[in-house]
Amino acid sequence: xxxxxxxxTVLTTIGIIWVLFSESFSFFKEVSLxxxxxxxxxxxxxxxxxxxxxxxISGTLLTTVIALSVALPLGLTIAVYLSEYAPNKVRDVLKxxxxxxxAVPTVVYGFFALMVVTPFLKTIFPNISGFNALSAGxxxxxxxxPFVSSLSEDALRAVPKSLREASYGLGATRLQTAFKVMVPxxxxxxxxxxxxxxxxxxxxxxxxxxxxxxxxxxxxxxxxPIETITAYIVQxxxxxxxxxxxxxxxxxxxxxxxxxxxxxxxxxxxWIRKKFREEYx
Amino acid sequence: xxxxxxxxxxxxxxGVLGLIATLSGLIILGFFIGQILHEGLNRLDMDFLKxxxxxxxxxxxxxxxxxxxxxILVMTTLFAFPLGVAAGIYLEEYAKKxxxxxxxEINISNLAGVPSIIYGLLGLEIFxxxxxxxxxxxxxxxxxxxxxxxxxxxxxxxxxxxxPNSLRMASYGLGASKWQTIWNQILPASMGGIFTGVILAIxxxxxxxxxxxxxxxxxxxxxxxxxxxxxxxxxxxxxxxWISRPQHGFAVNAAAAIIILLGITFIMNGIAVYLRxxxxxxxxx
Numbered sequence: 001x002x003x004x005x006x007x008x009t010v011l012t013t014i015g016i017i018w019v020l021f022s023e024s025f026s027f028f029k030e031v032s033l034x035x036x037x038x039x040x041x042x043x044x045x046x047x048x049x050x051x052x053x054x055x056x057i058s059g060t061l062l063t064t065v066i067a068l069s070v071a072l073p074l075g076l077t078i079a080v081y082l083s084e085y086a087p088n089k090v091r092d093v094l095k096x097x098x099x100x101x102x103a104v105p106t107v108v109y110g111f112f113a114l115m116v117v118t119p120f121l122k123t124i125f126p127n128i129s130g131f132n133a134l135s136a137g138x139x140x141x142x143x144x145x146p147f148v149s150s151l152s153e154d155a156l157r158a159v160p161k162s163l164r165e166a167s168y169g170l171g172a173t174r175l176q177t178a179f180k181v182m183v184p185x186x187x188x189x190x191x192x193x194x195x196x197x198x199x200x201x202x203x204x205x206x207x208x209x210x211x212x213x214x215x216x217x218x219x220x221x222x223x224x225p226i227e228t229i230t231a232y233i234v235q236x237x238x239x240x241x242x243x244x245x246x247x248x249x250x251x252x253x254x255x256x257x258x259x260x261x262x263x264x265x266x267x268x269x270x271w272i273r274k275k276f277r278e279e280y281x
Numbered sequence: 282x283x284x285x286x287x288x289x290x291x292x293x294x295x296g297v298l299g300l301i302a303t304l305s306g307l308i309i310l311g312f313f314i315g316q317i318l319h320e321g322l323n324r325l326d327m328d329f330l331k332x333x334x335x336x337x338x339x340x341x342x343x344x345x346x347x348x349x350x351x352x353i354l355v356m357t358t359l360f361a362f363p364l365g366v367a368a369g370i371y372l373e374e375y376a377k378k379x380x381x382x383x384x385x386e387i388n389i390s391n392l393a394g395v396p397s398i399i400y401g402l403l404g405l406e407i408f409x410x411x412x413x414x415x416x417x418x419x420x421x422x423x424x425x426x427x428x429x430x431x432x433x434x435x436x437x438x439x440x441x442x443x444x445p446n447s448l449r450m451a452s453y454g455l456g457a458s459k460w461q462t463i464w465n466q467i468l469p470a471s472m473g474g475i476f477t478g479v480i481l482a483i484x485x486x487x488x489x490x491x492x493x494x495x496x497x498x499x500x501x502x503x504x505x506x507x508x509x510x511x512x513x514x515x516x517x518x519x520x521x522x523w524i525s526r527p528q529h530g531f532a533v534n535a536a537a538a539i540i541i542l543l544g545i546t547f548i549m550n551g552i553a554v555y556l557r558x559x560x561x562x563x564x565x566x
Binding site (some may be wrong): 081238 | 296316494
């Protein structure tokens with residue numbers, strides 16, 4: 001009985017791969033893989049149908065890069081501060097408070113991006129569009145701060161105390177100790193936290209579906225509406241698309257692309273954790 | 282200024298920078314909650330909770346949405362809780378260091394990293410089409426149950442692992458079987474940790490929007506669901522629907538509904554943190 005419940009997780013994986021493969025397979029019977037990978041237009045819902053995934057990938061990467069450029073500097077600074085500077089009591093209060101950021105439902109962040117951040121950005125960049133990658137990316141970055149900060153802080157804390165004390169003993173300041181001893185020693189854990197944040201940002205759906213727009217275009221301009229892979233799946237799911245139609249199959253082909261990206265990133269993080277873990281004592 | 286002084290100043294200023302970075306995250310969160318309260322608090326009254334959806338923002342309510350969320354919460358828990366705990370116990374207590382157990386382990390960490398919208402595609406095809414559950418509450422809650430299963434399994438394993446071996450050995454020494462040991466000793470001792478993980482997982486399920494949209498939950502449902510095969514909507518989808526409308530009245534409605542959703546999320550997270558602290562204090566091995 002117990003074993004069966006463990007096997008359900010395997011069935012889930014098989015189910016995901018089977019569903020994505022079988023529907024994508026029948027998609028690629030009608031659309032060539034070359035067109036899918038090289039065409040620079042994605043217009044399956046229009047009369048003139050083109051099936052190039054590149055615009056969706058560029059939209060996804062654009063919001064992800066913006067999110068990471070918010071979350072990485074802040075998250076890593078917070079991690080170093082909490083592990084090397086903050087007194088224990090302060091850390092015990094601040095860390096769970098920060099983790100609230102990750103517990104807030106993403107649809108709520110979408111509201112924040114559209115109703116608060118975009119109007120604010122408009123005061124700085126008057127020509128920014130009402131839907132844009134910048135606002136969605138910034139808010140997504142705020143959301144994934146705790147992924148970076150908590151996991152990196154755990155990695156820093158796992159470094160033996162003796163290393164830190166040896167560095168102090170040599171006369172180093174906390175800052176020097178942090179960046180010349182602790183961060184290098186915890187580097188594999190920190191890299192893993194960054195990869196996981198990356199993977200999380202790629203798969204994030206509601207913030208981009210609400211605030212980034214629904215116009216797939218091959219651009220890296222953060223001021224104009226774009227569309228991510230996830231937002232496209234939501235867009236099609238909201239409409240009335242008959243089962244078995246080509247439009248229906250596109251969401252599985254898009255989902256397959258997304259799954260391949262996150263699968264590679266997740267396994268890269270396992271591999272790094274295993275291979276580059278620094279062992280002391 | 283000599284080098285030592287410069288280094289000291291750098292050291293101090295990074296401390297200040299770190300504190301600012303940490304607080305800025307919290308200040309943004311606080312500012313945001315303030316904005317939501319400012320927009321939505323006046324809209325919140327008993328009628329808002331009792332009214333059905335409507336074209337007119339001032340008449341629309343969240344009755345169908347919160348009833349749907351309640352159904353989803355209960356049904357998802359019913360599926361995911363026993364399965365997740367059973368799988369966690371199996372992996373920790375029964376599975377030997379075999380190929381199968383390490384395969385299961387890699388598989389579970391991989392599942393935890395799959396974007397939630399992919400689970401939506403899985404649910405749409407398997408529960409919706411193959412099992413003919415359509416866009417019912419049952420299809421939605423099964424999908425969410427699969428989504429939170431890895432979280433519950435990992436939490437269960439950690440809680441079970443924290444039980445010291447001496448307890449197991451003492452139980453065996455008194456002649457208890459393996460199952461008696463698990464049921465009478467290990468489960469009671471690890472219940473706090475398991476509940477913490479389960480509550481956090483369910484709070485995640487309550488906030489999920491994307492997989493349910495993909496499975497086919499509707500933005501507009503005229504009546505509240507009354508059975509597991511009914512069509513449904515949930516709070517996050519209702520909020521999403523209101524945000525996408527141009528009239529300002531719906532943005533106010535969305536803010537008011539967000540207050541309810543955040544209230545549920547924070548209460549569940551609060552309970553989880555409370556349980557964790559109490560459990561850690563009570564048991565000192």
